[in-house]
Amino acid sequence: MPDPEPEPKPDPPRVYQINELSYGFFDGGEEPKVVFGESSWMWQRDNLFIDGTRYAHGVSVQAPSSLVIALNRQCTGYDAVVGIDDLSPPLGVGGVRFSVYGDDKRLWRSAVVRPGDSPLPVHLGISGHARVRLVVENHTPFGRAAVADWADSRLTCS
Numbered sequence: 001m002p003d004p005e006p007e008p009k010p011d012p013p014r015v016y017q018i019n020e021l022s023y024g025f026f027d028g029g030e031e032p033k034v035v036f037g038e039s040s041w042m043w044q045r046d047n048l049f050i051d052g053t054r055y056a057h058g059v060s061v062q063a064p065s066s067l068v069i070a071l072n073r074q075c076t077g078y079d080a081v082v083g084i085d086d087l088s089p090p091l092g093v094g095g096v097r098f099s100v101y102g103d104d105k106r107l108w109r110s111a112v113v114r115p116g117d118s119p120l121p122v123h124l125g126i127s128g129h130a131r132v133r134l135v136v137e138n139h140t141p142f143g144r145a146a147v148a149d150w151a152d153s154r155l156t157c158s
Contacts (some may be wrong), residue, residue, distance in 0.1 A: 011158065013076070018069070018134075018153035019057045025129070027070040032155055035131075040065035047152045050083035050119040055151035059120040060085055063096045063138035063148055068131060075157035076127050082110060083119035085147035090115050094140030096148050098122075102129035112139045115146065126155075 016032050024033040043060040058080070061067065082098045092095070100122060107124050126132055132155070136148040152156035 007143055013156050013158060016155045016157060017057050018059050018067075018080075018150060018155070019046070021069065026069065027072065027094065029070075029072050030158065032069055032071050032075070035068040035070050038066075038068040040067060042067055042126045048149050049086040050081065050149055050151055051116060053087065053119060055081060055149070058149050058153045059149035060087075060147050060149050061134075061136050063136045063146065065136045065148070067133075067134040067150075069133070069155070070131055071126075071129065071155070071157065072104055073157050074127070075129070075132075075155050076125060077156040078122070078124045078126050078132055078154075079156070080122045080153040081119045081149075081151045082122060083117060083151070084115045087117050088146045094138060094143035094146070096139055096143045096146055097137045098148070098150075099135040099137070100124055101133040101135065102126050103131055113148075119151065123126045 023036040048055045048058045095114040098110040100108045
């Protein structure tokens with residue numbers, strides 16, 4: 001009796017860096033994209049620094065902000081490290097809060113983050129969601145002066 005054929009191996013997960021995503025006007029397509037018109041300004045960057053620690057990539061925003069990402073495929077995870085960029089003025093800047101939403105459900109929210117605070121890791125399961133929204137809210141009026149980073153920000157998808 002011949003040996004049965006082995007089951008095909010699933011494709012390895014694909015990682016999408018948020019700083020490399022393209023913009024689109026509508027959901028759809030085969031890859032995640034930032035939804036233009038529903039998202040705030042973002043600075044797609046390499047080499048971010050939070051509290052003296054270097055991160056290879058990420059996006060920077062100013063509070064208040066909201067980045068809407070249409071996943072356009074099955075995605076299982078969102079990961080990042082969040083904090084106030086070292087480019088921010090060190091004194092007189094208020095704090096911000098970071099939140100991640102899957103569709104319209106809040107999945108995670110940080111405590112208030114201020115300049116000089118240690119970066120916070122984010123690791124979330126996002127299976128079953130069609131969109132992810134990254135939100136930064138200013139905690140005080142001076143929070144608008146802070147450069148808020150989503151460092152090493154990435155999606156893991158199939």
